[in-house]
Amino acid sequence: MTTPWGEPVLTRFPEDPRDRLRAWDASDEYLLRHLADRRPPLSGTVVVVGDRWGALVTALAAHRPTQITDSWLGQEATRANLARNGVEPGAVRLLTTQDAPPGRIDVLLVRVPKSLALLEDQLLRLAPSVHADTVVVGTGMVKEIHTSTLALFERILGPTRTSLAERKARLIFCTPDPAPARPANPWPYRYTLPQDVGPVSGRTVVNHAGVFCADRLDIGTRFFLRHLPAGRGGRVVDLGCGNGVVGTAMALADPNAEVLFVDESFQAVASAQDTYRANDVNGQAEFRVGDGLAGVPAGSVDLVLNNPPFHSHQATTDATAWRMFTGARRTLRPGGELWVVGNRHLGYHVKLRRLFGNSEVVASDPKFVVLRAVRR
Numbered sequence: 001m002t003t004p005w006g007e008p009v010l011t012r013f014p015e016d017p018r019d020r021l022r023a024w025d026a027s028d029e030y031l032l033r034h035l036a037d038r039r040p041p042l043s044g045t046v047v048v049v050g051d052r053w054g055a056l057v058t059a060l061a062a063h064r065p066t067q068i069t070d071s072w073l074g075q076e077a078t079r080a081n082l083a084r085n086g087v088e089p090g091a092v093r094l095l096t097t098q099d100a101p102p103g104r105i106d107v108l109l110v111r112v113p114k115s116l117a118l119l120e121d122q123l124l125r126l127a128p129s130v131h132a133d134t135v136v137v138g139t140g141m142v143k144e145i146h147t148s149t150l151a152l153f154e155r156i157l158g159p160t161r162t163s164l165a166e167r168k169a170r171l172i173f174c175t176p177d178p179a180p181a182r183p184a185n186p187w188p189y190r191y192t193l194p195q196d197v198g199p200v201s202g203r204t205v206v207n208h209a210g211v212f213c214a215d216r217l218d219i220g221t222r223f224f225l226r227h228l229p230a231g232r233g234g235r236v237v238d239l240g241c242g243n244g245v246v247g248t249a250m251a252l253a254d255p256n257a258e259v260l261f262v263d264e265s266f267q268a269v270a271s272a273q274d275t276y277r278a279n280d281v282n283g284q285a286e287f288r289v290g291d292g293l294a295g296v297p298a299g300s301v302d303l304v305l306n307n308p309p310f311h312s313h314q315a316t317t318d319a320t321a322w323r324m325f326t327g328a329r330r331t332l333r334p335g336g337e338l339w340v341v342g343n344r345h346l347g348y349h350v351k352l353r354r355l356f357g358n359s360e361v362v363a364s365d366p367k368f369v370v371l372r373a374v375r376r
Contacts, residue, residue, distance in 0.1 A: 001029065003059045004036030008085045012053050013077035014291060019319065023077065024055035027169035031109065031139040032059050034163075034171055042135070044106025049122055050113045054078025057092045058085055065109075066093040066102055070118060070210055072264040072289045096266040097122060097210070105129040110172070112140030116148055117187065118210030118267070123156040124185040130157060130176045138172030145170050156182055188274060189215055193245070197225040199252040200245055206274035207243050208267040212309075217245070220307055220368055224341040225249055227363040227370045233257050234302030237331070239292060239324055240264075244272025246305050251276070251283040258284040260301075264291060293327030304328040304338045308348075321348065325355055332375035340371045 001010055001024045010023035035042060046065040048056050052074050057067045058081045069075050075094055082092055095101070097118070108130060113119050130136065136157060140149075142165050150172065153160040158177035162170055187209040194217070195201045207214040213221075221242075228249060233256045238247030241261040251259045261272040266289055273287045288295075293304075306328065308321035321342075328338040338356070342348045344364065349371055352359035356373040363370040 001055055001059070003029070003032045005032075005059055005062070008055070008058045008081065010053060010055050010058065010081050011077070011084075013073050013080060014323075015080075016319070023053035023081070025141065025169070026167040027111070027139040027141050027144075028055045030163075030166050030169040030171060031056065031111075031137060034137065035060070035109075038135075042107050045102055045104055046107040046109070047102060047105045047126070047129075048109045048111070049126070050111035051078065052111060054081040056109060056111065058082055058087065061085075061087040061091045063107075064091055064093075066095060068095045068097060068099070068101065068122070070097040070113075070265050070267050072266065073291060076291070098266045098270055101126050101129055103129055104131070105134055106131075107135045108137075110136070110138040112138055112144050112149060112172070113210065114144070115210040115214075116152065117214050119149065120152055120156070121185060121187040121209030123152060124182065127156055127182055130178075132176055132178045134176050136174040136176055138174070140170065140172075142168050142170050145172065156180070187214075188271065190278070191216065193217060194222075197222055198228060198249055200225060200249040200279070203248070203252075204275070204278040205243055205245055206271055206278050208271045208274075210265065210267045211243050211271050214243075220341055220343070221245060223363070223365065223368045224305075224307060224370060228253070228305070229303065229337070229339060230254075232303050232337075235260070235300060237262065237293065237296070237301055237304045237328075238272070239304050239306040239328065240308060241272045242268050242307070244268075244275040246307070247272065247285070248276050248279055248281060250303075250305065251281045251285060252279065255281075255283045258286075260286045260288065260296070262288045262290060262292065262296075264289065292324050293331045296327075296331045298330050299333050301328075301331045302333060302336050304332060304336075306338065307341045318346070318351075321346075322351060325351055329355055329375060334375055336375045338373045338375075340373070341368055342371075343367060344369050
């Protein structure tokens with residue numbers, strides 16, 4: 001990436017030489033050019049929110065910034081990119097969206113997230129640390145910045161305007177109002193499940209901001225809940241757990257099951273933990289933020305349940321699903337099963353047959369299919 005401070009070498013995480021997606025985009029470059037031209041130069045406490053792969057804090061490392069991210073993968077990419085570019089340990093402070101933000105923020109840089117809810121939650125959490133002289137600049141691709149995006153900045157922080165577009169990227173400029181009438185933070189959000197979704201019917205779901213379909217049960221998960229395997233027991237993994245409703249359903253159906261909830265989103269794992277606790281489940285559970293099943297011992301799992309994502313930010317890709325499937329095959333015991341729900345057009349049955357040597361349709365409707373693969 002070319003910046004006014006040099007040309008750092010950046011990669012995504014996990015590194016894959018076949019991956020042609022970059023670890024930065026035009027919006028990162030636009031923001032960095034603006035900051036380099038700004039007078040007076042940056043000073044004080046610099047906080048960078050939503051830096052996807054560490055491109056911004058790597059370029060700004062001399063300012064000793066704080067990064068706040070919801071992504072474990074993004075945080076690991078940041079660590080790797082800082083080391084790759086010779087940044088001294090400790091020059092960048094790494095926080096998650098679940099951590100308390102710095103008490104005072106002099107420069108707030110926001111990479112606009114895909115989720116408007118996550119942006120709302122983060123701005124509300126950061127607002128008390130912002131003062132009248134705080135420099136607030138957001139950045140994103142034109143297709144990511146909407147009228148609702150600008151309205152959130154204005155409603156929570158103060159008067160907001162945008163830049164002209166450059167290379168399909170745009171900047172957001174916000175002048176903080178130190179004493180606005182801010183709304184209360186609505187996150188996390190709680191709702192009651194419908195009565196037709198198996199063991200979790202009528203139960204409570206807790207969603208932190210940014211979790212997929214945070215204000216309702218998505219139709220794919222609803223379909224999955226109606227066709228989960230019964231009475232399996234043993235070691236069960238809710239892989240890419242989101243709000244944890246699938247793993248909680250398994251724990252309610254079989255109190256002897258040991259359920260591992262895992263997701264790369266800090267918000268998701270917090271949601272899964274809160275959902276599990278809200279339903280007074282009497283069982284054994286572990287909650288882990290990480291890269292899928294990495295770190296789980298081989299041959300230690302009886303059942304993996306998975307609703308894989310097919311987007312990485314704005315890019316459509318099956319790389320995450322493939323890593324999840326290969327991780328499941330490695331960690332399943334002989335005879336262990338992977339159950340997957342997905343849109344019919346994604347063709348997951350082809351990948352499962354290639355990897356497991358088998359794939360069976362458990363249930364289907366015009367939009368979704370539930371597949372079962374057995375570790376031989």
